[in-house]
Amino acid sequence: MPEIAMFGKYWPGTSPVHRMDPRAKLLLSLVVMANIFVAQSFIGLAVCAAFTAGFFLLAKIPLGKAVRSIAPLAFILVITALLNVFFVQGGTVYFQWWFIQISEAGLVQAAFIAVRLFLLLSSMSLLTLTTATLDITDAFEYLLKPFARIGVPAHELSMIMGIALRFLPQFTTELQTIYRAQISRGATFAASPFRGGLRMLTSLMIPLFTSAFRHAETLSLAMDARCYHGGPGRTRLKPLHYSALDRNAVIVLAAMFAVVFSTNFIPL
Amino acid sequence: MPIAFEQVSYSYSAPAKKKRGKKAAEIPAVGDAPALGQTDADIAPCAADATNAAASNAPRPLWGNPEGKTWALCNITFTLEDGEFLGIAGHTGSGKSTLIQHMNGLIHPTSGRVLVDGVDIADKKAAAAARSNVGVVFQYPEHQLFAATVYDDVAFGPRNMGLGSDEVDARVRESLAQVSLDFDDIRDKSPFELSGGQQRRVAFAGVLAMRPTKLILDEPVAGLDPAARNDFLKLISELHEGGLTVVMVSHTMDDLARYCDRILVLKEGSLFALGTPEEVFSRASELREIGLGVPYAQKLANDLKDAGIGLNGRLYDTASLADALAALYRGAEGKPVSLDGEGETRTAARTGGGKEEPCPK
Amino acid sequence: MIEFEHTGFTYDGETFVLRDIGLSIPQGQFVCILGGNGSGKSTLAKHINALLVPDEGTVTILGHDTRDETATYLIRSNAGMVFQNPDDQLVASLIENDVAFGPENLGVPTDKLRERVTLSLDEVGLQGFEKHETNALSGGQKQRVAIAGVLAMNPRILILDEASAMLDPRGRRGLMRVCKELNERGMTIVMITHFMEEAGLADRVVVLDGGTIALDGTPDEVLVQTEKLDHLNLDVPFACELSRELQKRGVPVSTHVDDQSLEEELCQLLSNR
Numbered sequence: 001m002p003e004i005a006m007f008g009k010y011w012p013g014t015s016p017v018h019r020m021d022p023r024a025k026l027l028l029s030l031v032v033m034a035n036i037f038v039a040q041s042f043i044g045l046a047v048c049a050a051f052t053a054g055f056f057l058l059a060k061i062p063l064g065k066a067v068r069s070i071a072p073l074a075f076i077l078v079i080t081a082l083l084n085v086f087f088v089q090g091g092t093v094y095f096q097w098w099f100i101q102i103s104e105a106g107l108v109q110a111a112f113i114a115v116r117l118f119l120l121l122s123s124m125s126l127l128t129l130t131t132a133t134l135d136i137t138d139a140f141e142y143l144l145k146p147f148a149r150i151g152v153p154a155h156e157l158s159m160i161m162g163i164a165l166r167f168l169p170q171f172t173t174e175l176q177t178i179y180r181a182q183i184s185r186g187a188t189f190a191a192s193p194f195r196g197g198l199r200m201l202t203s204l205m206i207p208l209f210t211s212a213f214r215h216a217e218t219l220s221l222a223m224d225a226r227c228y229h230g231g232p233g234r235t236r237l238k239p240l241h242y243s244a245l246d247r248n249a250v251i252v253l254a255a256m257f258a259v260v261f262s263t264n265f266i267p268l
Numbered sequence: 269m270p271i272a273f274e275q276v277s278y279s280y281s282a283p284a285k286k287k288r289g290k291k292a293a294e295i296p297a298v299g300d301a302p303a304l305g306q307t308d309a310d311i312a313p314c315a316a317d318a319t320n321a322a323a324s325n326a327p328r329p330l331w332g333n334p335e336g337k338t339w340a341l342c343n344i345t346f347t348l349e350d351g352e353f354l355g356i357a358g359h360t361g362s363g364k365s366t367l368i369q370h371m372n373g374l375i376h377p378t379s380g381r382v383l384v385d386g387v388d389i390a391d392k393k394a395a396a397a398a399r400s401n402v403g404v405v406f407q408y409p410e411h412q413l414f415a416a417t418v419y420d421d422v423a424f425g426p427r428n429m430g431l432g433s434d435e436v437d438a439r440v441r442e443s444l445a446q447v448s449l450d451f452d453d454i455r456d457k458s459p460f461e462l463s464g465g466q467q468r469r470v471a472f473a474g475v476l477a478m479r480p481t482k483l484i485l486d487e488p489v490a491g492l493d494p495a496a497r498n499d500f501l502k503l504i505s506e507l508h509e510g511g512l513t514v515v516m517v518s519h520t521m522d523d524l525a526r527y528c529d530r531i532l533v534l535k536e537g538s539l540f541a542l543g544t545p546e547e548v549f550s551r552a553s554e555l556r557e558i559g560l561g562v563p564y565a566q567k568l569a570n571d572l573k574d575a576g577i578g579l580n581g582r583l584y585d586t587a588s589l590a591d592a593l594a595a596l597y598r599g600a601e602g603k604p605v606s607l608d609g610e611g612e613t614r615t616a617a618r619t620g621g622g623k624e625e626p627c628p629k
Numbered sequence: 630m631i632e633f634e635h636t637g638f639t640y641d642g643e644t645f646v647l648r649d650i651g652l653s654i655p656q657g658q659f660v661c662i663l664g665g666n667g668s669g670k671s672t673l674a675k676h677i678n679a680l681l682v683p684d685e686g687t688v689t690i691l692g693h694d695t696r697d698e699t700a701t702y703l704i705r706s707n708a709g710m711v712f713q714n715p716d717d718q719l720v721a722s723l724i725e726n727d728v729a730f731g732p733e734n735l736g737v738p739t740d741k742l743r744e745r746v747t748l749s750l751d752e753v754g755l756q757g758f759e760k761h762e763t764n765a766l767s768g769g770q771k772q773r774v775a776i777a778g779v780l781a782m783n784p785r786i787l788i789l790d791e792a793s794a795m796l797d798p799r800g801r802r803g804l805m806r807v808c809k810e811l812n813e814r815g816m817t818i819v820m821i822t823h824f825m826e827e828a829g830l831a832d833r834v835v836v837l838d839g840g841t842i843a844l845d846g847t848p849d850e851v852l853v854q855t856e857k858l859d860h861l862n863l864d865v866p867f868a869c870e871l872s873r874e875l876q877k878r879g880v881p882v883s884t885h886v887d888d889q890s891l892e893e894e895l896c897q898l899l900s901n902r
Contacts, residue, residue: 010722012760134726166722169764174411180374181412184404185474186396186428203424206414210460218717225678225710226720226731226778227702233736237729237746360767360797464666491713491794493666493823495862519797522867559799564867568892575896586867590874596899597880 009069009169010132016245017059017130022139024246029127031253035260036119044263045115051256052122059130069129070121077117084110135238137162141231142240155231167215171208178207269385269401269481271348271371276380278341278366278537340366342537343380348482348515353508355524356517358534359559364517365407367534368484371515372402400429403480407487409471413459418444418470421459425478443476446510447503465496472503482513489523501527525549525563525584533560549584565589630656630691630817631677631708631786637685638672646672648840649686654833656785659808659818661828661848664837665862670821673837674790677819678708691785706735708786709779713794715771724750724766724774725759731782749777753807769800773807786817793822805830825866828852829886836861853884 012018017025032052039045056066084106091104128136141158148154179189182203189200341363348354348371358364369375370382373395381388384402389395406412415421419440426436444451447469454462459470468488475483488504489497505527508514518524524531524545531548533541535558541548549555552562552570561567562584569583569592579596582588631654638647646669654660664670675681676688679695691707693700709731712718721727728746737745750758753773763774772792779787789808793801805827812818820827828834834851836844838861844851852858855865855873865873868885875882882898885891 010762012762132726133722162721166720166763170716177406178412180369181404181406181409182424183374184372184399184406185425186399186478187424188428199424203412203414207412211411215714215717218712218714219720221675221680222710222712222718222775223720224680225705225712227705227734227782228730229702229734234733235736235739235742236733237726237739237742239739359799360769493862494864495665561798564888565871568867568871568888568895571892572895572899575892575900577896577899586870586874590871590878590880593875593895593899594878594880 009129011059011061011065011129013060013130015059015130016248017055017126019243019245020130020249021240021242021246022131022135023142023240024242024249025127025131026136026139026143028246028249028253029123031257032123033120035253035257036116036123038257038264039116039260040264041266042112042115043266044260045112045119047256047259047263048119049115052119052126055123055126059126061126061129066122066125066129069125070118073121077114077121080117081110081114084113133165134162137165138236138238138240163219167212170215171212174211175204175208178204270350271402271482272383272386273344273346273370274381274383276341276344276370276377276382277339278363278370278375279338279378280340339537341370341377344539345380346532346539346542348513350481351511351513352529353514353516353527355528355531356515356534357519357521357524357531357560358540359519361536362534363537364534365486366537368404368486368515368517371482371484372399372404374404400425400478401480402482402484403475403478404484405472405475405486405488407490409475410459410464410467413467413471413474416458417456418449418459418462419455421470422473422477425474429478439477439479440473443473444470446476446507447473449473465492465499468492468500469503476507480512482515483507484515486517487519488516489518489520521549521561522563522565522585525566533558545584546582630654631819632689633673633676633686634689635686636676636683636688638669638676638681638683645684646840647676647683650840650842652835652842652845654817654819656817657812657815659812659830659832660820660835661831661833662819662821662835662837663823663828663863664843665823667839668837668861669840670837671790672840674710674788674819674821677786677788678710679704680710702735706731706782707784708788709776709782709784710788710790711772711775711779711792713791715768715775715795718775719763719771719778722762722764723759724755724761724763727763727774728777728781731778735782745781745783746777749780750774752780752811753777754803767800768796769803772796772800772804776804776807780811784816786819787811789818789820789822791821791823793824793827801827823863825852825864829866829868836863848886852886855884 020028032048032055035051036045036048039048053063056063085102086100086106088106088109089101089103090106091108093101093103094107095102131139137158140161141154144152144154144157182200183189187200187203189204344367356364356367366375370377371384373382373389376382376390381390383389384394384398387394387397389398413421415424422440422443423436426439431439440455441451444454449466449469454466454470459467462470483504485504489500492500501523504514504516508527516524516527528545530543531541531545532539533548533555540558541551541555549562549566552566555562562570565586565588566584569579569589573579577596579592581592583592631652633650633652636647636650636652637645639645650673652673662670662673672681676683676695677690679688679690679701682688682696688695690704693704695701695704719727720730725746728749729742732742732745746759750756753776755770755773755777758770758774763771766774775792776787787808789804793804796804801824808818808820809830818831820831822828829848829852831848834844834846834848835842836851836858843861844854844857852866853869855869858865866886868888868891872882872884872891876884880898882891882894885894
């Protein structure tokens with residue numbers, strides 16, 4: 001049965017990007033995102049795009065697949081771009097009707113934001129494409145550890161994340177089945193929200209929620225049965241350790257930052 | 269109103285033969301206007317699948333489809349006749365679910381056509397019309413219950429059809445009666461406080477309330493205990509006797525043998541066998557090769573035949589096999605053989621020839 | 630090894646789901662527990678690994694009372710459990726991480742963990758699946774991963790709570806084969822099921838009805854009681870049913886549980902003439 005393309009679903013591999021320490025990868029993808037924010041011009045964004053494409057190449061992930069994996073979030077991109085088109089004004093006015101006005105500045109800003117968002121989503125998906133979910137959550141837990149002393153439940157948070165990610169594809173499939181079942185009973189989801197639309201929505205959401213509760217019930221039993229009792233005393237199949245790869249990655253990202261930052265001084 | 273499949277193929281990689289870019293973001297890949305008459309020259313024919321699979325040995329992530337597999341269905345042609353009870357068998361991943369979802373236009377063929385009463389349901393309106401006519405009960409249908417009361421849940425379908433409240437009421441009463449639930453007792457209960465078996469009955473009623481002429485059931489008795497399973501099979505058989513065309517997907521060959529007029533066997537998306545239970549189960553060894561069994565009775569009969577015991581005729585249900593064996597026993601005692609084969613039974617055994625084996629020890 | 634003595638259990642304090650259960654299972658036995666819905670069979674299973682503790686009487690596993698909280702993890706690591714829905718019990722997205730989950734909880738040192746994961750996957754016939762994703766597996770494979778996850782804790786008892794109910798015939802056969810192999814190597818197996826062909830392969834069959842033990846014995850003793858099984862809403866194995874049908878038709882066969890032995894007798898009966 002065809003599924004919906006998953007955002008950043010793990011793509012197993014042995015590339016240098018895959019082999020990096022997940023903590024380093026988590027932190028460094030934040031750095032990449034910061035770099036994308038640092039870029040203030042299209043040239044800066046082009047540099048970021050070049051680096052991001054390079055990372056994907058290094059991770060041996062076909063660009064087509066990468067783009068497809070962010071498609072589910074494309075609507076964020078479109079909405080943000082549209083908002084900018086309508087609300088940012090300045091320069092030549094291209095179109096005017098009643099209170100709607102589209103101007104040069106709006107279009108430029110929309111394009112800029114769209115590219116920036118696209119790059120952000122790509123770099124986010126690169127992290128999840130190259131890192132198994134449990135590794136991400138392990139890294140997350142490790143990085144949160146210093147805050148455990150002030151009461152942040154680091155282990156529990158990471159466990160929640162891990163389980164949520166594990167069940168995401170499953171819920172996607174289940175939602176699809178529920179959707180098709182209700183369609184078979186004559187439901188029409190394209191209808192206006194005011195005429196029975198709410199009932200249509202509950203016909204999707206209620207089964208999905210009950211399914212989540214059902215899964216949760218057994219899962220908690222299954223975890224009990226496998227002696228789960230929280231973080232203390234647990235060992236790890238894959239203890240985390242940094243390697244030369246991570247050092248090299250830091251160097252590459254430092255270079256990226258330097259280039260992107262300097263593009264901001266190029267007079268346009 | 270027969271349902272005819274004409275050369276239906278369904279590809280994972282290009283499901284509805286249309287743009288998949290941004291649209292992929294939305295769950296409903298269904299119901300969109302299909303591109304009629306568009307050729308799919310860009311897609312390799314499904315026969316080439318084997319070579320595709322061999323070429324991709326490297327670990328690949330799964331973008332929704334099984335590794336190296338492109339075609340969920342491949343050149344399926346058959347006609348579901350009115351009033352028949354058709355069984356569909358095939359092990360997990362053989363395309364059973366994909367096949368039945370074509371029957372009410374939930375998914376559209378990548379190539380080929382599905383005709384309901386001669387109308388191609390690739391058309392949006394035709395598909396909508398087919399949906400009230402072809403009721404599909406999914407696996408574990410109780411997991412799709414959602415309303416606050418049983419009444420509202422069963423009424424969901426009729427209301428979606430735009431029927432008046434009197435008609436809706438009549439249909440809810442009728443369909444709950446069909447599944448042997450007491451209307452007054454159950455109408456105001458929450459579906460979630462019912463037992464598993466009752467929930468499934470409510471889900472059945474929800475589909476029956478649309479008064480379909482065809483009922484498509486995807487493993488309707490999966491996960492039920494023996495008592496509930498038998499109750500349900502009886503219910504399905506009663507609905508069939510009441511005039512409904514029934515399609516039942518099942519793993520259990522004994523259930524299929526007991527109820528079906530014809531059985532369709534799928535193997536990796538292709539039609540492997542289609543015929544009466546006798547015809548299909550005569551290919552026992554081939555069925556075993558593709559991971560399917562034959563009914564217990566048929567298996568025993570086949571083993572006895574291999575050992576040189578002359579048996580023929582309908583042997584896939586316990587009662588018939590017992591009849592045949594008893595007749596043979598009495599025949600061996602010297603009394604007349606009441607089997608249709610008469611004296612031929614012995615010769616039939618001998619013509620088994622070199623394959624004959626002595627009784628297993 | 631597993632001892633139930635006058636065990637009673639109630640969820641709500643009123644109706645008892647288990648009543649005065651007396652059951653003793655020695656090491657290495659393969660026991661099938663049968664019963665209709667609401668017979669208490671799953672509740673009984675959950676007593677073996679201390680997920681539930683009795684309200685009356687005692688349950689003793691490997692010499693430890695299940696109510697002794699200090700022994701809980703010892704009991705659970707020695708009595709692993711596989712549940713019905715293959716989708717509900719895998720914790721991690723990657724197989725090796727899931728298999729390691731149990732021993733990680735037990736604090737097994739990292740250098741031993743890898744070994745345990747490899748060994749456990751070997752034992753369920755999933756060699757080399759370490760890096761695969763759990764979501765991409767078939768139901769039968771998921772259940773075998775779940776068994777591997779249990780085996781990685783080095784248990785002595787394996788409990789399967791209707792673990793085959795949602796599988797197709799192929800998955801079911803695979804699961805049964807794995808259980809048989811484990812049993813041959815000394816694992817005690819408690820299998821809750823309603824598939825008669827599975828019960829026929831066990832050493833012992835216990836039938837529950839309304840929270841009490843209705844029948845207990847070898848498959849040959851229990852499964853031939855066709856009237857009683859009918860009455861308890863259970864299936865009758867095919868060989869029993871055919872034997873019964875043949876007897877009704879005047880063919881002198883004894884009642885068999887196993888297809889093979891019925892086939893042998895029929896073969897002798899019909900070909901000797």
